[in-house]
Amino acid sequence: xxxxxxxxxxxxxxxxxxxxxxxxxxxxxxxxxxxxxxxxxxxxxxxxxxxxxxxxxxxxxxxxxxxxxxxxxxxxxxxxxxxxxxxxxxxxxxxxxxxxxxxxxxxxxxxxxxxxxxxx
Numbered sequence: 001x002x003x004x005x006x007x008x009x010x011x012x013x014x015x016x017x018x019x020x021x022x023x024x025x026x027x028x029x030x031x032x033x034x035x036x037x038x039x040x041x042x043x044x045x046x047x048x049x050x051x052x053x054x055x056x057x058x059x060x061x062x063x064x065x066x067x068x069x070x071x072x073x074x075x076x077x078x079x080x081x082x083x084x085x086x087x088x089x090x091x092x093x094x095x096x097x098x099x100x101x102x103x104x105x106x107x108x109x110x111x112x113x114x115x116x117x118x119x120x
Contacts, residue, residue: 014104015057015065018097022106024060026117030082031055034068037077037090051078059117062109064091067102078107089113 019025034051051070058065064080072078076093091107098104 014097014099014102015067018095018104018106019058019065021095022058022060022063022065025058025063025065026060028056028059028117030059030087032064032066032087033081033083034066035079035081036072037079056080061113061117063094063106064109065104065106067099067104069102072096072103072105077110080107087113087116089116 016027031053032055033053035049036051051072052068054066054068056064056066072093074093074096078091078093079088080091081088090110092110093105094108095106096103
């Protein structure tokens with residue numbers, strides 16, 4: 001189905017544990033495509049392009065929190081795209097927690113993204 005993604009069960013609530021450091025974090029389930037962006041102007045030596053599909057599990061107006069099976073590091077730049085096209089934004093990794101077989105990540109948008117998450 002086009003707007004669904006499969007997420008493996010992580011160590012007990014790995015993403016929610018990282019979300020504790022983000023007081024405005026709201027639980028969401030948004031399937032995304034993640035691409036790595038070059039970190040320097042020329043892009044020399046960077047592995048860029050499609051990275052993997054995953055699910056945003058928590059979000060704030062400025063950050064997204066998710067888990068990936070491939071390594072991301074602090075300050076890596078990524079392109080976050082929802083499967084339905086409603087969200088397309090560049091972000092930089094601001095927090096990383098390594099777990100067996102998965103990496104839990106928080107990435108902050110580089111520019112404001114209006115109304116991508118609405119809290120009631």
